[in-house]
Amino acid sequence: MRRTSFADYRCSLSRSLELMGDWWTMLILRDLYLGINRFDDLVEDIGISRNLLTTRLGDLVAHGLAERRAYQEHPPRFEYVLTEPGAELVPIVLALTAWGDKWAPPPEGQPLVFRHDRCGQIFTPRVSCDACGEPIVADEVTTLPGPGGGPGPGAYVLARRLAEKVASGELSRPG
C-alpha cells in the first residue's frame, strides 16, 4: 500500500517526510551512519525483509540521501553510504533517539550512548537556537509566515491563521 504523497505539500516537514519514505528508512539511515552498509548486514540488523529493503534503499538513492558504491570488483559487490543531505539527517535521528531514551526506554536501559569527539564528552543531543545557542523549548518559539508561506496542501488552516495574525498586527513578517 502506497501512502499519500506529501511531495506537493506546502510544508518543509511534509517534504522531508516524503524523502524519508517511512520509519524503516529512518532505521536504515541509522545503520548506514553506524557503519552497517551492506545489504545482508542491514537485513540481519534491522529485521527487514529483503524486498522491502531493496525498495527502501532504492528510494534513498533516488532521493539523494544515500549512494551505492562498489567495495569489490570481482565479483562486483556494493555497499550504501550516506550523502551530504543524508548525513545531515543523522543529528536529527540522534535527537529522536535521545527522546526515546527519555520517554520510551527499552527495559534493559539505554542501548547506546554518544560521545562528541570534538569535546570528548558523553552527550545528549538537543535542539538549540543557532542565534543564541540556548536549547529550544516548544513554548518559546513563534512561527511566522516565510517567503513561501501561503495556503496549500498541508497548510490550509495554518496559512489563513498566520495571515490573520499578520493582518491584525499580532505578528509581523520578518523583514
Added chain:
Amino acid sequence: MRRTSFADYRCSLSRSLELMGDWWTMLILRDLYLGINRFDDLVEDIGISRNLLTTRLGDLVAHGLAERRAYQEHPPRFEYVLTEPGAELVPIVLALTAWGDKWAPPPEGQPLVFRHDRCGQIFTPRVSCDACGEPIVADEVTTLPGPGGGPGPGAYVLARRLAEKVASGELSRPG
C-alpha cells in the same frame, strides 16, 4: 495495513518511531503545536481523512503524546493538546522542518520561519551537544554501548560490532 511493530526493538529510535505511529502523526504533532487543536481544523489543514485522523489522535492519546480536553460543555466539544513528552518532540520536528527547508524546499520558498522568543532572533533549529554547545556533525560522534546495549531486534549486527570493538580496546564503555 498495520506495519511491523517496533515496540520490542532494543533501540530507542525504533521505540520513538513506534510511539509516533507514522508520518501523519508527525504532521498532527506539528499542527497541535501550531495551535490547530480541533478535529475539523486538523482534517482541513492536513488533508487527512476523518477515519485516519480519529485513529491517529487515539494513538497519540494512548501513547501519552497528546491529551483530549473539553473546551465547551454544552454541547460537549473537545480539542487535543500536546503533553510534556509530545511537546519535547516539537524541537525535533522543527529541526526536521529546517532540514526540509534546506534540502527539499517547496518551489514557493520557505513556508514558515521560526523566532526564538528568548533571544528575539529568527533562527534555524540545529542539533547540538549539551556538553559543549557545538553543533553535532555526523562524523564527529562516536557511538558506544550503553547500559542496556546488547543484541536484540533492531540491533543484532550493531551490538556484535560494538562488543567486538570494546573487546579489542578500540572502544571503551563509558564509566
